[in-house]
Amino acid sequence: MPAARARLTIDLDALAANYRLFCARAQGAEVAPVVKADGYGLGAAQVSRRLWAEGARSFHVARLEEGEALRAHFGPERPASIYVLDGAPTGTAGRLIAANLIPILSSVGQIENYHALARADAPLPCGIHVDTGMNRLGLRLEELEAVAGATDRLARLNVQLVMSHLVCSDQPEDRLNARQVGRFKALRHLFPDARASLANSGGVWLGPAFLFDMVRPGIGLYGGGPLGRPDPAIQPVVRFEAPILDVRAVPQGETVGYGASFTAPEPLRIAVVGAGYADGILRSASPEGAVWFSGARRRLLGRVSMDLIAVDVTDCEAAQPGAMVEIIGPNLLLDDAARDAGTVAYEILTRLSGRAERVYVGHLDSALSRESGNPVPSRGHELERPGSPLSRG
Numbered sequence: 001m002p003a004a005r006a007r008l009t010i011d012l013d014a015l016a017a018n019y020r021l022f023c024a025r026a027q028g029a030e031v032a033p034v035v036k037a038d039g040y041g042l043g044a045a046q047v048s049r050r051l052w053a054e055g056a057r058s059f060h061v062a063r064l065e066e067g068e069a070l071r072a073h074f075g076p077e078r079p080a081s082i083y084v085l086d087g088a089p090t091g092t093a094g095r096l097i098a099a100n101l102i103p104i105l106s107s108v109g110q111i112e113n114y115h116a117l118a119r120a121d122a123p124l125p126c127g128i129h130v131d132t133g134m135n136r137l138g139l140r141l142e143e144l145e146a147v148a149g150a151t152d153r154l155a156r157l158n159v160q161l162v163m164s165h166l167v168c169s170d171q172p173e174d175r176l177n178a179r180q181v182g183r184f185k186a187l188r189h190l191f192p193d194a195r196a197s198l199a200n201s202g203g204v205w206l207g208p209a210f211l212f213d214m215v216r217p218g219i220g221l222y223g224g225g226p227l228g229r230p231d232p233a234i235q236p237v238v239r240f241e242a243p244i245l246d247v248r249a250v251p252q253g254e255t256v257g258y259g260a261s262f263t264a265p266e267p268l269r270i271a272v273v274g275a276g277y278a279d280g281i282l283r284s285a286s287p288e289g290a291v292w293f294s295g296a297r298r299r300l301l302g303r304v305s306m307d308l309i310a311v312d313v314t315d316c317e318a319a320q321p322g323a324m325v326e327i328i329g330p331n332l333l334l335d336d337a338a339r340d341a342g343t344v345a346y347e348i349l350t351r352l353s354g355r356a357e358r359v360y361v362g363h364l365d366s367a368l369s370r371e372s373g374n375p376v377p378s379r380g381h382e383l384e385r386p387g388s389p390l391s392r393g
């Protein structure tokens with residue numbers, strides 16, 4: 001029987017290859033993957049575990065809860081440094097400490113509150129986020145100087161990392177990039193014992209001046225181009241496919257789908273495909289979007305609906321119910337799909353819903369199994385058998 005529902009395939013070996021590429025380009029800086037938002041929608045547990053097997057020892061999440069879940073998945077046998085980009089908002093400190101997480105404190109108030117909780121004989125590990133131009137999270141330079149000069153505010157904190165975030169890393173020609181590097185360099189001396197981190201995926205592509213001690217790639221590991229467009233050095237990690245449910249003729253002059261936004265200019269043959277916006281195909285993918293089927297890009301016709309899309313297969317004999325079309329994958333790259341939908345690869349990935357079947361291919365723990373021959377496809381649920389580290393938390 002052909003597959004009856006949409007399928008999201010996540011290639012852990014491709015993820016690992018992208019991680020190794022970042023390691024090579026980081027020139028000795030630590031590569032600390034960003035696995036927030038459930039690993040950009042791909043499964044933080046699986047993604048992080050493979051990255052650990054590749055040698056990653058520091059990870060970044062956005063939220064406290066993401067950090068707690070990752071700590072539980074890793075368990076005592078994988079003692080990763082887990083940084084929390086939200087810092088320590090009111091009420092979270094106890095849980096951050098209990099799960100041995102490292103908040104990246106992002107305001108003077110957070111620093112004071114976290115400091116007040118620490119014991120003199122056990123300084124709390126933390127990072128400090130400094131704003132070099134984003135105007136989102138982080139201390140302003142003058143605040144950082146004031147904090148660094150007031151040692152009583154820091155005595156009980158073990159500041160391991162000073163970090164900032166790039167505003168336009170996907171636009172190498174933007175002058176703000178150099179300005180941010182300059183500002184970041186100028187403040188490093190305030191925390192000489194802390195490591196420094198500025199670059200996300202795009203930042204790693206901007207050159208050695210951006211690397212410092214640690215880089216924080218996300219999207220590039222998951223198959224998105226670091227500069228916001230397809231990059232041949234990056235391997236696709238995700239393949240999103242859905243089955244053709246029906247193939248039908250549409251007479252000239254009739255419309256397809258809700259709102260009658262598309263009218264057949266001539267008699268057409270269309271495939272009705274079983275995936276829609278509830279599966280993560282953005283509604284804005286029409287009218288520019290397409291799928292890949294039988295060796296060609298085939299345009300979407302009419303609006304994306306909740307469960308269905310329609311595709312032009314007029315010249316295509318291979319289009320038959322049960323056949324799978326590629327919505328994102330090696331033939332229809334993430335960044336191209338994003339551009340067609342007027343958005344970015346990040347949004348495409350994080351919208352891929354849980355309704356599709358999830359299949360992980362490649363190895364979860366690389367080193368041993370890589371020697372044993374071909375990767376064995378594994379279903380998502382098999383990765384979570386009772387007793388495995390992934391089933392906790």
Ligand SMILES: *Cc1c(COP(=O)(O)O)cnc(C)c1O
Nearest residue numbers: 034165200201202216217218219
């Ligand atoms: C999300 C995030 C990253 C990762 O960015 P990519 O562009 O996905 O590589 C790095 N640093 C911070 C602070 C982030 O919020």
